[in-house]
Amino acid sequence: MSDPHPARLPDKEDKRTFLQKLVEFIHPGPDSTAELIETLAEAEGNNVIGAESRVMLEGVIRMADMTAGDVMVPATRMDLIDIDAPYDELLRVVISTAHSRFPVFEGDHENIIGILMAKDLLKLQRAPEFNIRALLRPAAFVPESKGLNDLLREFRGNRNHLAMVVDEFGRTAGLITIEDVLEQIVGEIEDEFDIAGDEGDIFGLADRTYRVSGDTPVERVNDAFNVTLTGGDPDAAFDTIGGLIAHEMGHVPKRGEQHVMAGLQFVVLHTKGGAVKWFKVSPAPETGLEG
Known part of the structure; x- marks a missing residue:
């Protein structure tokens, strides 16, 4: 006959030391989003979690308060x-x-x-x-x-x-x-049109135009299209085509905006993080590519 009062199963063993319990009693866990994020930063500083893990965890926390x-x-x-x-x-x-x-x-x-x-x-x-x-x-x-x-x-x-x-x-x-x-x-997710590395890239499209990454070096664009892209300010030097175009336009371009330089028309296709990710490049109206 089975025991009508079976023995109670032991609680899950608490493996915390007395010192750990005392610290947790004196310093309870974070009770706000700001404190939780600060705790994550401390955990990274103590090598408990890596930098990428901290960024992702912070993203999850912040996302809880964000809307569509x-x-x-x-x-x-x-x-x-x-x-x-x-x-x-x-x-x-x-x-x-x-x-x-x-x-x-x-x-x-x-x-x-x-x-x-x-x-x-x-x-x-x-x-x-x-x-x-x-x-x-x-x-x-x-x-x-x-x-x-x-x-x-x-x-x-x-x-x-x-x-x-x-x-x-x-x-x-x-x-x-x-x-x-x-x-x-x-963080930013790269798609099939994003480039690997830091050198940018230039792709030919089916309609005989080109897709140019905003971080493509100006020299590379000059070589590819046989042009000389120089800004109106001779004292200003820019490494990337995105930086040069933004300077010439006087603001960070938005999708759909366009600018003409050296016989090329640059149309902004995609922006992220305050910078142009992709341009569509074609000969400016009534102008052919040099070379």
Whole structure:
């Protein structure tokens, strides 16, 4: 017959020393975000965690107080696709922006009817009669106040990588991607167009223009296009093409802005962290490349 009063299982052994218990009693753990971040800095200083681990942990902590509105791409900077645009125009937008997903509108920019995957355009090449509407995927909508923690959980659950952000009146405020959220934890995520190393790079595109990294040395750009890029200020010297263009424009360029130098037109494709990541470079209107 089983014992109606079985012996109580021993509690999990507490392996802390008396000194550790005393220290924890006198100096309790952090009770605010600021103190927790300070504790992480101390842990790094004591070689308990590495620098990269501290940065990631701080990102997780700070993200808890952030919303979709804090990190979204504003509506004015979104790259949209018109459902009624011809195939050649769709292809031009995909090539020039290099995104993998695009919000699609019909009639008015506020009327987002779905998301188009760039890779799905290949289906139209094989079957031009195919209806592009059949390629659209449902668009997800989230409020600006949506917490990043909750949004990341939803991204993982429904396998969406992009969501439209709407304001309190239901108008489109911008868009946010899973990459935007993850970068709050791990820092900048390089994609297939980012370069390895510190020397930048230059890529030829299908429309006979070029994609040039903002940190490409000016000398390399000069050699590639057989030009001599010099700023208006002879006393100012710049190592990278991004630094030179920003100086000439008098401000950090935003996506879509353009500048002409030495017969080349530089169009800003992508910016991050207050610097230009990518330019699209082509001959300036009515000008050919030298050489």
